[in-house]
Amino acid sequence: MAYVPSADAHAHHEPQSFVTKYIWSQDHKVIAIQYSLTAIAVGIVALVLSGLMRVQLGMPETDLVDASAYYQFMTMHGMIMVVYLLTALFLGGFGNYLIPLMLGARDMVFPYVNMLSYWFYLLSVLVLMASFFVPGGPTGAGWTLYPPQAITGGTPGAGWGILTMLLSLAIFIVAATMGGLNYVTTVLQARARGMTLMRMPLTVWGIFIASIMALLAFPALLVAAIMMFLDATLGTSFFMPAIIAMGRELPHEGGSPLLFQHLFWFFGHPEVYIVALPAFGLVSDIISTHARKNIFGYHMMVWAIVIIGVLSFFVWAHHMYVSGMNLAFGFFFAISTLVIAVPTAIKVYNWILTLWQADIHLTVPMLFAMGFLVTFVVGGLTGLFLGNVVVDIPLADTYFVVAHFHMVMGVAPILVVFGAIYHWFPKITGRMMNDTLGQLHFWITFLGTYIIFFPMHYLGVMGMPRRYYAYEDYEFIPQSAHDLNAFITYAALVVGLAQLLFLYNMFWSAFYGRPSGGNPWRATGLEWQTPDTPPKHGNWGEKLPVVHRWPYDYNVPGVEQDFIPQNEPRPHSGTAEGEHHKAEEGRS
Amino acid sequence: MSFWVDRSHPERGTIEPTRTGDRWPGPPERPKLAMRGLLILLLPLTSMFGLLISAYVMRRHMGDWQPLPLPWQVWLSTVLLVLSSAGFEWARRAAAAGWVDDVRRGLLVAGLLALAFLGSQLWAWQQLQLAGLAVATNPASSFFTLMTGLHAVHLVAGLAAWFRTRAVLAGEAEPATVQSMVQLCAWYWHFLLAVWLVLFGVLLFLA
Numbered sequence: 001m002a003y004v005p006s007a008d009a010h011a012h013h014e015p016q017s018f019v020t021k022y023i024w025s026q027d028h029k030v031i032a033i034q035y036s037l038t039a040i041a042v043g044i045v046a047l048v049l050s051g052l053m054r055v056q057l058g059m060p061e062t063d064l065v066d067a068s069a070y071y072q073f074m075t076m077h078g079m080i081m082v083v084y085l086l087t088a089l090f091l092g093g094f095g096n097y098l099i100p101l102m103l104g105a106r107d108m109v110f111p112y113v114n115m116l117s118y119w120f121y122l123l124s125v126l127v128l129m130a131s132f133f134v135p136g137g138p139t140g141a142g143w144t145l146y147p148p149q150a151i152t153g154g155t156p157g158a159g160w161g162i163l164t165m166l167l168s169l170a171i172f173i174v175a176a177t178m179g180g181l182n183y184v185t186t187v188l189q190a191r192a193r194g195m196t197l198m199r200m201p202l203t204v205w206g207i208f209i210a211s212i213m214a215l216l217a218f219p220a221l222l223v224a225a226i227m228m229f230l231d232a233t234l235g236t237s238f239f240m241p242a243i244i245a246m247g248r249e250l251p252h253e254g255g256s257p258l259l260f261q262h263l264f265w266f267f268g269h270p271e272v273y274i275v276a277l278p279a280f281g282l283v284s285d286i287i288s289t290h291a292r293k294n295i296f297g298y299h300m301m302v303w304a305i306v307i308i309g310v311l312s313f314f315v316w317a318h319h320m321y322v323s324g325m326n327l328a329f330g331f332f333f334a335i336s337t338l339v340i341a342v343p344t345a346i347k348v349y350n351w352i353l354t355l356w357q358a359d360i361h362l363t364v365p366m367l368f369a370m371g372f373l374v375t376f377v378v379g380g381l382t383g384l385f386l387g388n389v390v391v392d393i394p395l396a397d398t399y400f401v402v403a404h405f406h407m408v409m410g411v412a413p414i415l416v417v418f419g420a421i422y423h424w425f426p427k428i429t430g431r432m433m434n435d436t437l438g439q440l441h442f443w444i445t446f447l448g449t450y451i452i453f454f455p456m457h458y459l460g461v462m463g464m465p466r467r468y469y470a471y472e473d474y475e476f477i478p479q480s481a482h483d484l485n486a487f488i489t490y491a492a493l494v495v496g497l498a499q500l501l502f503l504y505n506m507f508w509s510a511f512y513g514r515p516s517g518g519n520p521w522r523a524t525g526l527e528w529q530t531p532d533t534p535p536k537h538g539n540w541g542e543k544l545p546v547v548h549r550w551p552y553d554y555n556v557p558g559v560e561q562d563f564i565p566q567n568e569p570r571p572h573s574g575t576a577e578g579e580h581h582k583a584e585e586g587r588s
Numbered sequence: 589m590s591f592w593v594d595r596s597h598p599e600r601g602t603i604e605p606t607r608t609g610d611r612w613p614g615p616p617e618r619p620k621l622a623m624r625g626l627l628i629l630l631l632p633l634t635s636m637f638g639l640l641i642s643a644y645v646m647r648r649h650m651g652d653w654q655p656l657p658l659p660w661q662v663w664l665s666t667v668l669l670v671l672s673s674a675g676f677e678w679a680r681r682a683a684a685a686g687w688v689d690d691v692r693r694g695l696l697v698a699g700l701l702a703l704a705f706l707g708s709q710l711w712a713w714q715q716l717q718l719a720g721l722a723v724a725t726n727p728a729s730s731f732f733t734l735m736t737g738l739h740a741v742h743l744v745a746g747l748a749a750w751f752r753t754r755a756v757l758a759g760e761a762e763p764a765t766v767q768s769m770v771q772l773c774a775w776y777w778h779f780l781l782a783v784w785l786v787l788f789g790v791l792l793f794l795a
């Protein structure tokens with residue numbers, strides 16, 4: 001296999017002490033693990049909160065959670081899941097680990113900034129967790145934080161709670177910007193020889209476009225957060241209308257809550273795709289590897305990612321159909337929303353065509369990838385309903401919406417997270433995760449989330465509104481709905497507990513799992529061709545790899561082995577070959 | 589096995605759909621990387637100031653808007669920032685040509701002008717305060733403070749980089765490092781000048 005000897009091999013000094021190696025580390029792999037473990041830790045908090053909410057909804061007689069606590073849990077659950085878990089895990093975790101390895105780089109281009117990115121992220125998480133302990137508790141404004149209620153008395157956590165939330169978001173945005181800067185520059189500047197853009201694994205494409213989107217979309221949230229902070233502390237009137245709360249006139253004048261909604265969703269919608277695009281990429285690579293087949297329509301897949309990325313900046317107002325907007329705008333945003341369905345559907349068809357007649361290995365990562373496909377399609381179809389203004393108006397703010405977004409942007413990406421951890425774990429630790437536990441974890445999680453979220457569609461169509469902490473004493477909610485709610489709660493608790501299987505499997509296997517060797521899935525990507533597993537500091541030893549082919553050479557006709565690594569030279573010395581030899585002589 | 593695989597050229601030894609050329613710029617070099625990194629950093633900054641301006645324009649259409657009389661000090665600020673940017677440009681050209689003394693002088697002048705710019709901003713805020721237009725008095729004064737404030741924060745961050753560049757220049761530094769650092773500062777300053785001019789235009793013409 002081909003490597004370029006590289007002059008910079010010794011420029012990266014191996015860190016010596018424990019602290020520089022594992023704590024103040026500038027190594028992208030260590031930072032990735034720090035990011036991932038932190039994200040999983042807050043994710044568990046969010047999961048516990050959802051369990052508490054479900055107990056309240058299913059067994060209201062327990063009186064475990066009162067109205068204020070319900071709103072606070074709901075808000076923290078939503079915000080943590082979307083921002084602090086999924087965004088951080090996909091970009092900071094998988095992005096950090098995989099980009100340099102998949103591209104044949106030694107590290108991110110700005111390792112110091114990368115390290116700062118993690119520490120800012122940790123700080124934002126700590127500030128967020130601190131909000132559980134401030135006077136009044138965390139904010140209960142809903143994860144959308146809409147003013148005026150977010151900062152008016154009467155909403156739980158309207159004082160300290162919302163301020164810590166805004167502060168934490170601002171710190172997170174700084175962290176995400178430092179990370180995004182690294183990911184984008186690394187993809188553009190640090191690819192190995194022969195790794196053209198159109199040879200990058202789809203994982204890298206997904207994370208790359210998502211990072212660009214994060215760089216453009218997060219500032220909207222930052223601006224909104226700063227303005228709301230000023231409204232709350234200094235009494236400015238960016239968003240706050242003239243308002244009387246609790247019989248007192250507040251110092252605000254005709255501010256515009258709608259302005260906040262625009263800023264929020266200019267961030268919020270792309271955010272959905274900041275989470276989805278990396279998931280799309282990871283799932284493509286998992287499917288291709290475990291189906292032993294090249295991804296169908298690679299170019300189409302790349303362009304679909306790019307087009308989705310661009311379009312998602314033109315649809316934000318579909319979250320505001322019920323805000324009384326001009327009908328012509330509603331029409332525009334409805335059309336652009338439906339147009340996004342086209343590249344998304346192309347991706348789904350291409351995944352299915354990849355599986356068609358493939359040599360499918362039902363490994364645990366593959367199970368999760370196929371679980372993602374099914375869940376994403378179901379969630380995507382209900383999205384088509386909600387994308388239509390007329391259909392959305394009666395369904396807005398019902399459990400139909402809760403079901404929809406949990407399917408597409410809750411469960412689907414989480415399944416990818418699990419699949420990707422099972423898939424790349426051997427590279428990260430050099431050990432396999434336990435297969436039986438993995439299968440069990442998959443089936444409980446996959447079937448369980450269906451049992452939780454599928455019935456919510458019915459509850460929604462029946463008119464059960466979301467964001468209510470109790471549904472007793474409403475005439476239009478029949479007993480059957482209460483029974484269903486109790487049933488959903490049991491399922492949610494089982495699914496929640498089943499995640500312990502995963503955690504146990506992960507920590508146990510990291511130390512005692514079966515040694516995996518360097519390339520247990522017989523995969524083509526560069527990350528599987530490192531000289532050491534787990535890769536050492538600098539990733540590639542003395543010589544940088546040279547890339548000769550795309551990452552999907554599975555089952556190439558006339559070739560014995562059913563996969564060919566990306567750094568395997570082509571049989572006949574074409575241009576790439578000749579230059580490779582030149583390179584080997586020229587650069588030592 | 590894939591049913592659409594192109595079997596007609598088994599000698600290619602791959603099923604890659606395209607042949608891509610091999611133009612490799614080599615492993616990343618520091619100065620070039622830093623410059624690209626800076627340009628990419630300008631993306632979120634542009635997005636932030638752009639969104640701020642959109643918010644301003646939307647808020648301006650609400651009923652309670654009262655135009656803000658701009659204090660005359662912002663004109664002074666504009667002149668100071670233009671000169672500061674010019675100072676950085678001088679330093680940048682001097683660094684490219686290797687005239688170390690001119691680099692020093694250019695940087696010093698540019699930095700002092702930038703500090704003067706910040707002073708003039710403080711003066712403008714104080715002036716508004718005296719005129720009874722505090723941050724929260726009306727939306728226009730809130731926006732004025734927010735826009736100029738965010739700009740100033742970014743300028744202060746730039747001054748940290750300026751400070752480091754001067755420190756490096758004072759020690760034993762390789763000319764290439766100095767050149768790269770000065771260039772980064774200069775580009776960042778030009779960007780901040782552009783942002784300032786746009787903000788100023790918006791505050792002036794869309795009052």
Ligand code: HEM
Nearest residue numbers: 050053074078081082142143144409410411466467468492
């Ligand atoms: C077993 C898993 C989960 C359960 C049982 C669960 C449960 C819930 C419940 C009960 C609510 C409150 C609904 C309401 O009262 O309107 C909620 C809201 C929400 N969940 Fe989940 N959830 C789960 C996983 C996730 C995941 C993985 C995400 C990631 C995106 C997520 C994102 C959200 C969001 C954004 C909200 C809306 C919060 C709001 O209305 O402000 N959830 N979830």
Ligand SMILES: [Cu+2]
Nearest residue numbers: 269316318319
């Ligand atoms: Cu959306």
